[in-house]
Amino acid sequence: MSDAKPQTRIQAKNRAAILAAGLDAFSQFGFRGTTLDQIAEAAGLSKPNLLYYFRSKDAIYTALLERLLDTWLDPMRAMDDAGDPVEEIITYARRKLEMSRDFPRESRLFATEILQGAPHIADHLSGDLRALVDAKAVVIRGWIAAGKIAPVDPHHLIFSIWSLTQHYADFDVQVRAVLGKDDWFEDADAHLDTLLRARLRP
Amino acid sequence: MSDAKPQTRIQAKNRAAILAAGLDAFSQFGFRGTTLDQIAEAAGLSKPNLLYYFRSKDAIYTALLERLLDTWLDPMRAMDDAGDPVEEIITYARRKLEMSRDFPRESRLFATEILQGAPHIADHLSGDLRALVDAKAVVIRGWIAAGKIAPVDPHHLIFSIWSLTQHYADFDVQVRAVLGKDDWFEDADAHLDTLLRARLRP
Amino acid sequence: MSDAKPQTRIQAKNRAAILAAGLDAFSQFGFRGTTLDQIAEAAGLSKPNLLYYFRSKDAIYTALLERLLDTWLDPMRAMDDAGDPVEEIITYARRKLEMSRDFPRESRLFATEILQGAPHIADHLSGDLRALVDAKAVVIRGWIAAGKIAPVDPHHLIFSIWSLTQHYADFDVQVRAVLGKDDWFEDADAHLDTLLRARLRP
Amino acid sequence: MSDAKPQTRIQAKNRAAILAAGLDAFSQFGFRGTTLDQIAEAAGLSKPNLLYYFRSKDAIYTALLERLLDTWLDPMRAMDDAGDPVEEIITYARRKLEMSRDFPRESRLFATEILQGAPHIADHLSGDLRALVDAKAVVIRGWIAAGKIAPVDPHHLIFSIWSLTQHYADFDVQVRAVLGKDDWFEDADAHLDTLLRARLRP
DNA sequence: TATGAATGAGGATTCATTCAT
DNA sequence: AATGAATGAATCCTCATTCAT
Numbered sequence: 001m002s003d004a005k006p007q008t009r010i011q012a013k014n015r016a017a018i019l020a021a022g023l024d025a026f027s028q029f030g031f032r033g034t035t036l037d038q039i040a041e042a043a044g045l046s047k048p049n050l051l052y053y054f055r056s057k058d059a060i061y062t063a064l065l066e067r068l069l070d071t072w073l074d075p076m077r078a079m080d081d082a083g084d085p086v087e088e089i090i091t092y093a094r095r096k097l098e099m100s101r102d103f104p105r106e107s108r109l110f111a112t113e114i115l116q117g118a119p120h121i122a123d124h125l126s127g128d129l130r131a132l133v134d135a136k137a138v139v140i141r142g143w144i145a146a147g148k149i150a151p152v153d154p155h156h157l158i159f160s161i162w163s164l165t166q167h168y169a170d171f172d173v174q175v176r177a178v179l180g181k182d183d184w185f186e187d188a189d190a191h192l193d194t195l196l197r198a199r200l201r202p
Numbered sequence: 203m204s205d206a207k208p209q210t211r212i213q214a215k216n217r218a219a220i221l222a223a224g225l226d227a228f229s230q231f232g233f234r235g236t237t238l239d240q241i242a243e244a245a246g247l248s249k250p251n252l253l254y255y256f257r258s259k260d261a262i263y264t265a266l267l268e269r270l271l272d273t274w275l276d277p278m279r280a281m282d283d284a285g286d287p288v289e290e291i292i293t294y295a296r297r298k299l300e301m302s303r304d305f306p307r308e309s310r311l312f313a314t315e316i317l318q319g320a321p322h323i324a325d326h327l328s329g330d331l332r333a334l335v336d337a338k339a340v341v342i343r344g345w346i347a348a349g350k351i352a353p354v355d356p357h358h359l360i361f362s363i364w365s366l367t368q369h370y371a372d373f374d375v376q377v378r379a380v381l382g383k384d385d386w387f388e389d390a391d392a393h394l395d396t397l398l399r400a401r402l403r404p
Numbered sequence: 405m406s407d408a409k410p411q412t413r414i415q416a417k418n419r420a421a422i423l424a425a426g427l428d429a430f431s432q433f434g435f436r437g438t439t440l441d442q443i444a445e446a447a448g449l450s451k452p453n454l455l456y457y458f459r460s461k462d463a464i465y466t467a468l469l470e471r472l473l474d475t476w477l478d479p480m481r482a483m484d485d486a487g488d489p490v491e492e493i494i495t496y497a498r499r500k501l502e503m504s505r506d507f508p509r510e511s512r513l514f515a516t517e518i519l520q521g522a523p524h525i526a527d528h529l530s531g532d533l534r535a536l537v538d539a540k541a542v543v544i545r546g547w548i549a550a551g552k553i554a555p556v557d558p559h560h561l562i563f564s565i566w567s568l569t570q571h572y573a574d575f576d577v578q579v580r581a582v583l584g585k586d587d588w589f590e591d592a593d594a595h596l597d598t599l600l601r602a603r604l605r606p
Numbered sequence: 607m608s609d610a611k612p613q614t615r616i617q618a619k620n621r622a623a624i625l626a627a628g629l630d631a632f633s634q635f636g637f638r639g640t641t642l643d644q645i646a647e648a649a650g651l652s653k654p655n656l657l658y659y660f661r662s663k664d665a666i667y668t669a670l671l672e673r674l675l676d677t678w679l680d681p682m683r684a685m686d687d688a689g690d691p692v693e694e695i696i697t698y699a700r701r702k703l704e705m706s707r708d709f710p711r712e713s714r715l716f717a718t719e720i721l722q723g724a725p726h727i728a729d730h731l732s733g734d735l736r737a738l739v740d741a742k743a744v745v746i747r748g749w750i751a752a753g754k755i756a757p758v759d760p761h762h763l764i765f766s767i768w769s770l771t772q773h774y775a776d777f778d779v780q781v782r783a784v785l786g787k788d789d790w791f792e793d794a795d796a797h798l799d800t801l802l803r804a805r806l807r808p
Numbered sequence: 809t810a811t812g813a814a815t816g817a818g819g820a821t822t823c824a825t826t827c828a829t
Numbered sequence: 830a831a832t833g834a835a836t837g838a839a840t841c842c843t844c845a846t847t848c849a850t
Contacts, residue, residue: 008833008834010833010834011833011834014834028318028319029234029318030232030234030235030314030318031235032231032232032234032235033232033233033234033235033318035818035819035820036819036820036821037818037819045835046835046836046837047819047820047821047836048821048822048823048835048836048837049834049835049836051820051821051822052833052834052835052836053834055821056820056821057819057820057821108317111313111317111372111373112232112314112317114372114373114375114376115310115313115314115317115372115373116230116231116232116235117230117375118375118376118379122375122379125375125376125379125380126379126380126382129376129379129380130379130380130382133380150400152393152396153389153392153393155380155381155389156386156389156390156393157393158380159369159370159373159377159380159390160366160393160394160397162369162373163365163366163368163369163373164362164365164366166365167361167364167365167369168361170313170316170317171313171316171317171361171364171365173316173319173320173324173327174316174320174327174331175361177320177324177327177328177331177332178327178328178331178332178335178357178360178361179357180328180332184358187355187357187358188358188361190355191354191355191358191359191362192358192362194354194401195362195397195401198352198400198401198403199396199397199400199401201400212809213809216809237843237844237845238844238845238846239843239844239845247810248810248811248812249811249844249845249846250810250811250812250813250846250847250848251809251810251811253845253846253847254809254810258845258846259844259845259846412812412813414812414813415812415813418813432722432723433638433722434636434638434639434718434722435639436635436636436638436639437636437637437638437639437722439839439840439841440840440841440842441839441840449814450814450815450816451815451841451842452814452815452816452842452843452844453813453814453815455841455842455843456812456813456814456815457813459842460841460842461840461841461842512721515717515721515776515777516636516718516721518776518777518779518780519714519717519718519721519776519777520634520635520636520639521634521779522779522780522783526779526783529779529780529783529784530783530784530786533780533783533784534783534784534786537784554804556797556800557793557796557797559784559785559793560790560793560794560797560798561797562784563773563774563777563781563784563794564770564797564798564801566773566777567769567770567772567773567777568766568769568770570769571765571768571769572765574717574720574721575717575720575721575765575768575769577720577723577724577728577731578720578724578731578735579765581724581728581731581732581735581736582731582732582735582736582739582761582764582765583761584732584736588762591759591761591762592762592765594759595758595759595762595763595766596762596766598758598805599766599801599805602756602804602805602807603800603801603804603805605804614830616830617830620830641822641823641824642823642824642825643822643823643824651831652831652832652833653823653824653825653832654825654826654827654831654832654833654834655830655831655832657824657825657826658830658831659830662824662825663823663824663825
């Protein structure tokens with residue numbers, strides 16, 4: 001987020017418009033399924049002007065992914081070693097669920113990237129992400145050793161939280177079709193609370 | 203949609219080769235990201251010959267989706283009202299996890315379709331799928347009423363099983379990057395068993 | 405010239421038409437100055453059809469260069485160690501001059517490539533070409549040692565023959581503008597004969 | 607076309623920078639192969655600013671050609687009717703060879719223009735250039751008539767001098783590849799001296 | 809069944825040039 | 830004198846699909 005390049009107002013506005021349009025399109029149609037025409041029209045720019053701001057289609061996609069990765073792990077980083085273990089984990093899950101509600105396109109963009117084999121962020125996965133997860137696994141094992149939560153495989157617990165929460169954004173169409181209604185947040189939140197609490201209680 | 207057309211052996215073989223190649227490609231690159239050339243080469247056919255078997259690119263994709271939907275819900279259908287409730291649910295989850303292990307490409311194909319808004323199978327979702335889920339929800343509510351499992355929202359329980367299990371196929375790259383190893387099945391299976399059992403125990 | 409790929413009649417015809425059109429265009433406008441549209445129109449093909457025969461613009465250019473290199477050095481190879489030295493060299497120059505008359509586009513294509521730094525055939529220059537020239541230099545030095553021709557730097561003698569003859573193709577416009585007439589061959593031939601003979605006579 | 611416009615120091619500096627950058631680029635990549643971006647960057651100017659100094663890409667190219675033509679024929683003009691004929695001609699050739707060594711980009715720019723059919727300077731060729739060559743031809747014929755040099759076709763003699771000398775600049779890459787070394791001047795100079803002297807000696 | 813040939817409709821990107829300031 | 834912003838017209842190339850045989 002901390003762009004070093006100084007930007008004029010008009011640049012900031014147009015870049016933001018392009019990223020917004022790109023997020024819309026890429027999260028719905030994937031990289032190949034999205035055309036620059038789509039993005040340009042949605043951003044209210046001509047195609048060459050769009051390419052004046054971003055060198056290429058890939059540059060837009062990459063910028064979106066980078067912005068995403070920058071914040072995607074914030075909820076996990078926010079888990080506090082010193083807090084109450086069960087509440088920390090439950091809170092983490094809730095924050096992830098809120099992200100599914102508030103940033104579903106970002107979630108789907110990420111999901112699409114991973115589904116296709118993470119061509120752009122493979123390094124990130126085995127680098128930053130793995131390091132962070134490993135660090136949190138250490139914390140969780142500490143909580144287990146201290147008898148504060150029931151024994152559990154930390155990595156798979158984290159996978160569970162990711163999948164349970166992101167599902168509501170990524171499979172949104174299915175969720176709404178099956179439920180027959182659009183708002184799932186309250187029920188999902190309550191459900192995940194009980195699901196995790198039952199498992200973690202020491 | 204079981205094709206009624208009688209097929210010669212060579213026809214059956216070529217159609218199968220095309221579907222196999224299509225599954226490979228579509229599950230990895232998405233619909234737009236896949237080209238007929240790729241499929242034709244992988245299937246060992248010329249492009250026009252490929253189109254002799256399937257009218258269009260979309261026809262291949264649709265055939266794959268239909269074949270998938272045909273079996274995708276089998277594990278859920280297999281849940282036995284008369285069986286032991288907790289074991290039935292746990293077994294369902296295990297079968298889904300096995301499908302993630304054994305048919306990851308099918309899982310990713312389905313995920314891609316849903317992520318993009320389910321353009322081809324929207325009807326299925328709010329039709330067959332919803333009906334089946336609602337039917338199982340009735341069964342689950344019966345189990346709850348009978349005190350055989352703890353109270354739980356049946357729909358969200360089912361979402362949980364879907365997401366927890368499909369995650370291992372759909373986010374396979376991430377799972378392996380974070381774990382630092384390729385085989386996740388045993389640990390995931392044990393983890394899901396305890397997770398669901400803790401929640402369902404009456 | 406010995407294409408391994410078996411070609412149907414129509415393929416051979418179209419590939420030939422493309423190469424002819426490409427030679428016309430590239431030799432006049434250079435690589436960048438030539439468009440696929442030009443070549444396609446001159447060859448009587450649609451642009452995609454043109455690309456069915458040659459993968460890319462560069463492939464056409466490369467094919468032309470390769471075909472050219474294949475025959476470009478034939479006159480030099482034809483110099484006979486056992487022949488009369490002065491006549492061999494004079495004959496070589498005459499053949500080169502005939503090539504300038506008969507294949508001016510090929511000469512200009514080659515000149516353009518060299519002028520731009522030989523991006524496609526740098527290897528050829530320091531490989532095959534240099535080897536051949538060095539071999540002929542040995543022959544020429546032999547002739548000098550035997551007192552059959554006057555002492556001369558073989559490499560620069562060869563450069564002289566190249567430049568003197570190719571000039572008539574490459575600077576054709578200038579030659580005709582200065583002469584005020586179109587046919588230069590007879591006079592140039594006589595001139596080069598006397599020029600070289602005067603220098604080589606032992 | 608000597609620009610009458612008075613120029614500030616900064617104007618003169620920027621115009622010079624643009625011409626220098628343009629010469630670099632055009633002589634290497636040709637007209638179409640050169641982009642304004644390249645020139646602008648090499649000149650240290652923004653593209654619009656560059657176009658403030660020169661109305662268009664073509665204007666830069668034309669300015670370069672004009673500047674070139676202005677001096678290109680100086681060595682020929684310098685041939686002195688009253689000097690020693692053989693020495694005058696030999697000296698002319700040497701001066702041209704020095705230009706190939708000292709101004710190879712200019713030589714290549716000129717060669718490119720001629721190769722492409724002299725679209726910008728066709729008039730010059732059949733006008734100024736032809737007139738000058740014809741004038742020198744008269745001089746040479748005078749020398750021949752006076753028995754000061756051997757009989758020779760003056761036009762083709764001049765073509766020979768042009769081609770023999772410019773070759774070292776225009777085919778520089780090939781020359782260096784074949785020689786296996788970078789400096790060719792001394793040997794070429796000696797070679798051309800003997801070549802021309804042998805032919806001209808009365 | 810099978811393939812060589814052909815194409816219309818894009819689609820990403822480049823680039824000389826213009827506009828506004 | 831200078832630049833950020835914008836664009837129309839290419840330009841190379843892709844691709845699903847059709848045609849002819």
